[in-house]
Amino acid sequence: MDNIHIPGSHDGYFVPTVDFNYQNGVCEISGESFLEETNVFYAPLISWIREYTKTGLPLVFNCKLTYFNTSSTKSLLDIFKILKKYETEGGQVTVNWYYDNEDLDLEEAIQDYITDTGLKINMINF
């Protein structure tokens, strides 16, 4: 599997920075996510995670998104559902969400993901 690196940008739309590393099993997404075609952007990321889960190797998903619009919400939900399924099937999954704990909107959004997927998400203040 190839690693994925996408540099983030703010050019009208907000493209998050993405680093998915097959060698160490760490996937990181950071910045802000508001895209013209959300599905087109996230589809290869979701495919990558699906492929990775076939290896049976541990996976760490670090989310450092500080802002994401409603369209991005669906794609993130899809990722977390895949990770939960992997975990249920015996995969070792760690999900960390780094956030400003004064940002109550973001905190509530993370809580919604935890409730909706049953996935444990470590909420880490930074």
Place this chain on the structure above:
Amino acid sequence: MDFLGRHECMLRLSTDIQDIRGKNIMLYKGAFGVVPFSMIETYCDQLIEQGALVRKKVRFVFVELAQNINRYSVDRDNDEGVGFISICQSNDGYAIVSGNMTSGQNHKRLMDRLVTIASLNNDKEELHLYKRRLMKEGVAFSENANIGLVQSAIVACSRFYYESVKTDGDKYFITLKIEIKVPELGNLY
């Protein structure tokens, strides 16, 4: 006649929506491609006097309303929805006001959603439950789901106002106003 000219009469109709009592700090009218999103990115930090979390709320609501216009306006310019959006500052916060023409079919769906959101009376817990119910029903992210409005109500922590006026044919002019009242957000902001 330009967009605002054609719809000027409708912008004068609503007391609730006009009751901003503040200065208009940003107004964009036209096609909702990348331009308005660049504007909010460029100007938000300069124009919003409160801290980062309030700016983030304003930007969130702005983006969701702008995306709604781009997606649902029946006035199109090179496949981009046409409408207007404005950020106004008042003594106690900000109001984001948007307007666009929409089809009769979408109007009914939108009104149903807005009535439900309004009935929840700004109860965040109820709004979260409503959003999550929509997600479970699988309609939340389909066309015309308007979940962005539900999330905007959650983020704004305040009432929002809407009005629709039937125009020619089976079209409606929809105006929305979402307020972000800074004192009600508490000390963090």
